[in-house]
Amino acid sequence: MTSEERFFAYYRPEAGRLYRTAWAILGNEADAGDALQEATIRAYRAFEQLKGGAQAFPFWMRRILVNTCTQILRKRMRVIPVERPEDLSEEQTTPEADIPLGSEVWEAVRTLDERFRAVVVLRFLNDMSLEEIATALDIPLGTVKSRLHTALKTLRSQLQSGDGEKRGAV
Amino acid sequence: MQQCDRIQQDLPSYLKGELPLEYRAGIQRHLSECPACAEEAAAVNEIGHKFHAGLSDWVDQGVCPPELMARIEDSIRAISAEAAHRHRPWYQSWPAMAGAVAAAAVLLVVMGGQLGMRDELAAIPFIGPVATHLFSGGDPNLTGFGLIPLKVGDSHGGIALAVSELEVGKDQTRIHYSLAGRDLDTEADAMSYAPVLQGSRGSITLHTVTVGRKSGELSIDAYFDPVPTGEALAFSISQVPVKMPSGSARRTGPWKATFHS
Numbered sequence: 001m002t003s004e005e006r007f008f009a010y011y012r013p014e015a016g017r018l019y020r021t022a023w024a025i026l027g028n029e030a031d032a033g034d035a036l037q038e039a040t041i042r043a044y045r046a047f048e049q050l051k052g053g054a055q056a057f058p059f060w061m062r063r064i065l066v067n068t069c070t071q072i073l074r075k076r077m078r079v080i081p082v083e084r085p086e087d088l089s090e091e092q093t094t095p096e097a098d099i100p101l102g103s104e105v106w107e108a109v110r111t112l113d114e115r116f117r118a119v120v121v122l123r124f125l126n127d128m129s130l131e132e133i134a135t136a137l138d139i140p141l142g143t144v145k146s147r148l149h150t151a152l153k154t155l156r157s158q159l160q161s162g163d164g165e166k167r168g169a170v
Numbered sequence: 171m172q173q174c175d176r177i178q179q180d181l182p183s184y185l186k187g188e189l190p191l192e193y194r195a196g197i198q199r200h201l202s203e204c205p206a207c208a209e210e211a212a213a214v215n216e217i218g219h220k221f222h223a224g225l226s227d228w229v230d231q232g233v234c235p236p237e238l239m240a241r242i243e244d245s246i247r248a249i250s251a252e253a254a255h256r257h258r259p260w261y262q263s264w265p266a267m268a269g270a271v272a273a274a275a276v277l278l279v280v281m282g283g284q285l286g287m288r289d290e291l292a293a294i295p296f297i298g299p300v301a302t303h304l305f306s307g308g309d310p311n312l313t314g315f316g317l318i319p320l321k322v323g324d325s326h327g328g329i330a331l332a333v334s335e336l337e338v339g340k341d342q343t344r345i346h347y348s349l350a351g352r353d354l355d356t357e358a359d360a361m362s363y364a365p366v367l368q369g370s371r372g373s374i375t376l377h378t379v380t381v382g383r384k385s386g387e388l389s390i391d392a393y394f395d396p397v398p399t400g401e402a403l404a405f406s407i408s409q410v411p412v413k414m415p416s417g418s419a420r421r422t423g424p425w426k427a428t429f430h431s
Contacts, residue, residue, distance in 0.1 A: 002250075003250075004246060004247070004250045007246070008243070008246075012239075015234035015239060015242075016231075016232035016233040016234050017229050017230060017232050018232075018234070019232050019233075019234040019235070019238065020228065020229040020231075020232030021229055021232075023232075024225060024228070024229065029235075033235070033238045033241075036234075036238065036242065037238070037241060037242050037245060037325075040242050040245070040246065041245055041246070041249065044246050044249060045249065103224050103225075103227060103228035103231075104224065105220065105221055105223075105224025105225055105227075105228065106224065106225060106228040109221070109225065120221065121225065123182065124218065124221040124222045124225055125222070125225040125226065125229065127222075129183070129186070129188050130182065130183050130188065131188075145179040145180065145182075145183075146179060148179075148182055149178060149179045149181075149182075152182075152214060152217055155217065155221070156213060156217055159217075159220075
């Protein structure tokens with residue numbers, strides 16, 4: 001089995017999860033696809049350094065993907081000039097047809113503005129500590145805390161209301 | 171109240187045990203005395219579990235779109251082709267071959283001069299003409315090629331380009347590149363994959379294209395007129411042949427890469 005065949009034998013079963021992880025962090029499918037492609041190329045170039053084979057691959061690949069996504073977020077966030085805590089929800093919602101079936105939680109998270117959504121996803125999906133999130137996004141720890149606090153309040157009120165409303169306000 | 175606000179912001183870290191022991195004990199004391207913060211802690215804990223489970227479920231149900239998977243596979247195939255080219259045996263390496271030929275030619279020149287064999291040198295296959303050329307004070311730039319490794323890639327319509335080498339000499343310029351893609355027709359004429367090279371003074375004349383073929387990927391060398399050192403070069407392929415169910419067709423790019431000589 002060539003190195004390329006071995007890589008894809010490990011990669012294919014994870015591809016769907018990886019794609020959605022990138023989508024959750026970056027908030028849209030097009031950027032998720034680009035990030036996944038970039039992360040996969042990085043992983044393939046470093047594949048010979050992977051220790052632990054198939055068992056270690058999912059965690060290793062996911063770490064490379066999350067690093068790639070947070071690099072993209074850092075670049076994006078640099079161009080957001082002013083942080084307005086009250087401005088929590090996205091300016092434009094994605095068309096209803098794009099909403100995946102199934103998860104009430106994801107539907108609530110995806111309506112958050114990027115700055116808040118990224119912190120929630122990195123915390124609850126990727127299980128990163130607040131300090132790790134601060135480092136990954138290159139923002140102060142206090143900002144991570146306040147974003148998470150505000151986002152959780154919004155999400156709670158959204159989920160509790162249960163009226164199908166897609167935007168929440170604190 | 172200010173203390174409550176601060177503590178509520180730290181609840182996610184407190185609940186995950188990420189805070190220093192002393193501060194954690196302080197929060198614990200506060201929660202035992204403040205019903206509002208205790209209620210908030212329970213709610214944050216509950217929503218934390220709910221979001222972890224909900225997002226994990228959503229991610230576990232994911233499927234990578236087939237067109238994205240094909241794009242990723244094409245990129246990896248192009249990288250593999252590039253790596254295979256880089257790791258080919260030394261004797262297949264163009265600069266190494268040029269060096270070996272020149273060294274052998276120099277040896278023959280010396281031998282020819284000493285042993286009176288000059289007239290017979292040209293009859294020796296391959297090395298002979300080079301030796302004769304050197305013997306008669308020929309072109310010293312024969313071995314004067316500089317190899318500049320590149321890692322430039324572009325992907326378009328499921329077909330990926332990776333430019334991996336630029337070799338600049340007085341007589342010619344060689345560019346090595348790979349094309350890979352599921353739909354790529356690898357059986358077409360070599361000139362079907364020919365690139366265009368633009369320098370600061372316009373298009374640089376292409377002389378030959380040689381192609382190494384494997385299923386779904388091509389390893390190509392294109393030979394151009396010489397280019398000056400430090401020149402900004404724009405390399406592009408506008409169309410490539412693709413396999414279609416209805417027969418052959420051409421896919422329009424462009425696949426582009428820019429670099430300096």
